[in-house]
Each structure stands twice: as structure tokens, then as C-alpha cells.
Amino acid sequence: MLILRKDANENIEVFQLNKAFVDFFQIPKFYNWKLLKSKITPLVAIIYTTPWKRVKHTISLTVNDQVESFFLKTSVTHTNEFEYLMVTMETIQQLIDKxxxxxxxxxxxxxxxxxxxxxxxxxxxxxxxxxxxxxxxxxxxxxxxxxxxxxxxxxxxxxxxxxxxxxxxxELPLPEKKKINFTETVQQTLDLFAQEFKEKNIQLDFQSEENIQLVADKQQLEQVVINLISNCLYAIKETDKPEITVTINSVNNRIHLTVSDNGIGISQKIKNNIFIPYFTTRKEGSGIGLTLTKSIVEAHDGTIFFKSENGLTMFTLSFQTI
Incomplete structure (x- = not known):
């Protein structure tokens, strides 16, 4: 950690720096900014802006042939007399461990x-x-x-x-990947819910480019779609005009599957927990549906993210094209 202080005349001094900072750069505790600046040149190029501003950055620094990757973050605060720039650095491994x-x-x-x-x-x-x-x-x-x-x-x-x-x-097995018609796979999985959609007056809108091909484990991706649709069905249970929208498209060598509904949404309070195993808001829920979904997607080198706002909850999955 490093804290710089600047007065009204733009004079800068080192207000504080901790032992971890000087140990990594292998320098004395310089409180003279000009001296310190000459010893941490790679860092200065990132943090030394005019005016001072908040920065979030991933950097790699080499000191005495030692390479370390950091997540660097700065923040700025003011008092009547001074402006302060606070610089914190955490190693990537520390963040992963945390x-x-x-x-x-x-x-x-x-x-x-x-x-x-x-x-x-x-x-x-x-x-x-x-x-x-x-x-x-x-x-x-x-x-x-x-x-x-x-x-x-x-x-x-x-x-x-x-x-x-x-x-x-x-014990989730590794995916047995084969070339599949992804459009057809999703359509066949949605057909499993056709009777339920009809009985509950659910409007399904499925849009896809024709015959999108993907190298994947068909059975596992069917399970992903089943999990996402099951979540939609729970979310729209009390909705007057329930709607589920499923789209597949290909953009910039990525295939995107989006599943959305106009149900109760995901509150801000639980957004950070929905992929945690056994976390559920349902009385009869197991709490592994989304965890399993995320595991399967990542096993296919894909990504999954969601947003829930303005009466619409949307899960988007992204995979590499063939």
C-alpha cells in the first residue's frame, strides 16, 4: 500500500507506505516522492495521472528478475488542505486464494x-x-x-x-464433445416443456439462426437448458402474462444462448449467491441447478452471466464456435 498527499500548490509527498510495498520493490522507506518515484518507474506510469483519478488495473512487474502479477487499485479523497491518492496492490494469487x-x-x-x-x-x-x-x-x-x-x-x-x-x-464427468446441431438440441429440449407451457399459458419465443453447430456434450447441454427453463418456470409462477424468451446467435466467433423471463427477478440481496452450491430460495429446491449449469458451461470452456432488471431476468451463455 502507498498513500501520496498533494497540497494546493501541487506539491506531492509520500504520506504512508507499508512494509509489503518496500519489501517487494526492495527499496528503503523513501518518504521523498522524487526519490521514491525513481525507484518504482513501472508503477508511476499507471498511477501518476493529472488530475489524480480512480484506477483499476492488472499489471505485471519485474524486480530483480522476479515477475509478479498484481491487481492494482487507486482511490482519491480530499480534505480542506490536501488531496490523497491511495494505491493498493494485491497479487493475483492472493485474490484467487481469497x-x-x-x-x-x-x-x-x-x-x-x-x-x-x-x-x-x-x-x-x-x-x-x-x-x-x-x-x-x-x-x-x-x-x-x-x-x-x-x-x-x-x-x-x-x-x-x-x-x-x-x-x-x-462427480460431474468430463464432457464427451461431438459436433452437434445446437439449434436442434435446444429446440428438442424446449419440446419437453411444451405441455407445461400450454397448461400454464406461458408464451414461449424461440429465435435462432438455422443449424448453428457446436462441439459439445449434447446430454450435458440439454441439462443446462432444462435447469434454466426450470428456473424460469419458478420465477413466472405468479406472473399474469408469463413469457420465456430463448435466443441463439453467433457473433464474433462466439455462440450465445440467452434465456430470459418476466418473472420475479433476482434481488440484489442474493445476486452474489446464486451460483453457490445448495443456495436456494425455493422451499423444495436442491440449490444445485445453477451450480451444475455453471460447472457444465465452464467444462465446455464457456462463460455464463446474468442480469435482472426492469422486470426481466436474462441468463447468457457463450461458447467458442467450431
């Missing part, structure tokens, strides 16, 4: 919550049933035992389903 730890923390939080919620009532019921068996069971006792065992069976089944969905994620 994101990875955050992802694991969120996953472990959800998993532990799910497991505890299942095991706690089973443990409590087991104790209660054991106490009932200490005495000679009468008709009421037997009824209570039967009810308790049904609850244990139901909760155990729920936990088994939870473990099964985890295995789906953990």
Missing part, C-alpha cells in the same frame, strides 16, 4: 446448516422414542412411535437426497 476461501466458507456454511437441520430433529426424536420404550407400550405410545419413525425416515431421505446432489456436483 475468492477460493470465501467460496469454501459459503459452501461449508450451507452444508453444515443443511446437515444440522436434518440431524438435530432425528437425534431428539431418537431420545424421545427410546424413553417411550422404557415402559410397556400402549396404543397411544405405539402411535407416537410410528409417527416418530415416519419423521426419522423422511428426514433421513432428505439427507440422502442432499448427499446425492453433492455427488452430482463432485
Amino acid at each position: 475468492k477460493e476461501k470465501e467460496s469454501w466458507y459459503k459452501l461449508m456454511t450451507v452444508m453444515s446448516h443443511e446437515i444440522i437441520n436434518t440431524i438435530t430433529p432425528i437425534s431428539s426424536l431418537a431420545e424421545n422414542l427410546d424413553s417411550l420404550l422404557q415402559d410397556e407400550p400402549d396404543e397411544d405410545t405405539l402411535s407416537e412411535l410410528s409417527q416418530g419413525l415416519k419423521i426419522i425416515k423422511k428426514r433421513s431421505s432428505h439427507l440422502n437426497n442432499f448427499v446425492t446432489t453433492y455427488r452430482q456436483l463432485a
Whole structure:
């Protein structure tokens, strides 16, 4: 971290710099800006603008034959007398590690919550049933035992389903890629929902260039479309005039699949969580649909992103053309 301070006469001084900064550049703690500037020339070209402004940049620096990639960010603040430029640098690996730890923390939080919620009532019921068996069971006792065992069976089944969905994620096979007609694949998958669309008066608009070809695992991409349409069906459940739009097009050597609906949308509160395993807002949802979708897309060297605004939620998938 480096903080520069500038007065009204444009005189600059080093206000603060930490040990990590000077250790990487292998320089003394210079608080004279002219001296410091001569030692960090590659950095100066990026941060030294007139006027000072916010910057976000990925850079690679070489110091004593050591190459390191950084995510560099600057911010500017003012007081009555001075203007401050704050420069922070994080190695790319640090950012990756941080994101990875955050992802694991969120996953472990959800998993532990799910497991505890299942095991706690089973443990409590087991104790209660054991106490009932200490005495000679009468008709009421037997009824209570039967009810308790049904609850244990139901909760155990729920936990088994939870473990099964985890295995789906953990054991997702590598895609068996072949040349497929992507337009036809999507159309055939949409046909699976034709009866449901009709019964629920859902307007489907499917638009595609003819015979778009893609090298992919057909079965896995069918699952992706099923997951996205299933999400749409849930989102438009309470919509007066439900609409789902699916488009396929090819732009700049990329094939784009877009699936959108006019349902309840994705709130700002949960936008950062929707691809996290087991995160769901549905009462009966497993919470792996979008996680599985993202895994499949990335296994095909594709990307997925979404936006939800103005009454429209849109997921866009992008793949490399043949």
C-alpha cells in the first residue's frame, strides 16, 4: 500500500507506505516522492495521472528478475488542505486464494446448516422414542412411535437426497464433445416443456439462426437448458402474462444462448449467491441447478452471466464456435 498527499500548490509527498510495498520493490522507506518515484518507474506510469483519478488495473512487474502479477487499485479523497491518492496492490494469487476461501466458507456454511437441520430433529426424536420404550407400550405410545419413525425416515431421505446432489456436483464427468446441431438440441429440449407451457399459458419465443453447430456434450447441454427453463418456470409462477424468451446467435466467433423471463427477478440481496452450491430460495429446491449449469458451461470452456432488471431476468451463455 502507498498513500501520496498533494497540497494546493501541487506539491506531492509520500504520506504512508507499508512494509509489503518496500519489501517487494526492495527499496528503503523513501518518504521523498522524487526519490521514491525513481525507484518504482513501472508503477508511476499507471498511477501518476493529472488530475489524480480512480484506477483499476492488472499489471505485471519485474524486480530483480522476479515477475509478479498484481491487481492494482487507486482511490482519491480530499480534505480542506490536501488531496490523497491511495494505491493498493494485491497479487493475483492472493485474490484467487481469497475468492477460493470465501467460496469454501459459503459452501461449508450451507452444508453444515443443511446437515444440522436434518440431524438435530432425528437425534431428539431418537431420545424421545427410546424413553417411550422404557415402559410397556400402549396404543397411544405405539402411535407416537410410528409417527416418530415416519419423521426419522423422511428426514433421513432428505439427507440422502442432499448427499446425492453433492455427488452430482463432485462427480460431474468430463464432457464427451461431438459436433452437434445446437439449434436442434435446444429446440428438442424446449419440446419437453411444451405441455407445461400450454397448461400454464406461458408464451414461449424461440429465435435462432438455422443449424448453428457446436462441439459439445449434447446430454450435458440439454441439462443446462432444462435447469434454466426450470428456473424460469419458478420465477413466472405468479406472473399474469408469463413469457420465456430463448435466443441463439453467433457473433464474433462466439455462440450465445440467452434465456430470459418476466418473472420475479433476482434481488440484489442474493445476486452474489446464486451460483453457490445448495443456495436456494425455493422451499423444495436442491440449490444445485445453477451450480451444475455453471460447472457444465465452464467444462465446455464457456462463460455464463446474468442480469435482472426492469422486470426481466436474462441468463447468457457463450461458447467458442467450431
